[in-house]
Amino acid sequence: MKRTITLLVLGLLTTLCGLSAQNKDFNEKEIENLAAGILSDNYGLQRSSIYFAGYYKVAEVVNEVTEVMLTSDEPNIKILAALALYEIGKEEALNDFAQLVNNNQEDLKVRKMVKAIYDKWDNELRSGLIVASH
Helix, strand or coil: EEEEEEEHHHHHHHHCCCCCCCCCCCHHHHHHHEEEEEHHCCCCHHHHHHHHHHHHHCCCHHHHHHHHHHHHCCHHHHHHHHHHHHHHHHHHHHHHHHHHCCCCCCHHHHHHHHHHHHHHHHHHHCCCCCCCCC
């Protein structure tokens, strides 16, 4: 198991290192590896994968990032996933943000941070500063 995770991390980092941000078309295998990293039980791999998904605006992994944002037990992972979704810019994620913000059972830190990201994104959409991607 450790070997598989190590190989996955090395493969992911090798693939992503040296790429110019937001100008890369990912192939199917790269998307699969990134999705696997996002859903991983390995905290470091999951964190790095979510970060790269947002940094490179990989829209193909929005479902995985959203799932982690809504179901993770780690507040920092939830917040990072929200930031990645904001960077990717899929407007349908706003509904998931609202769901998380309105969940009184959710960690207060998570609710406040996700609300701030939601408000910024919503304001940018309303003012025309960004164009939503579908």
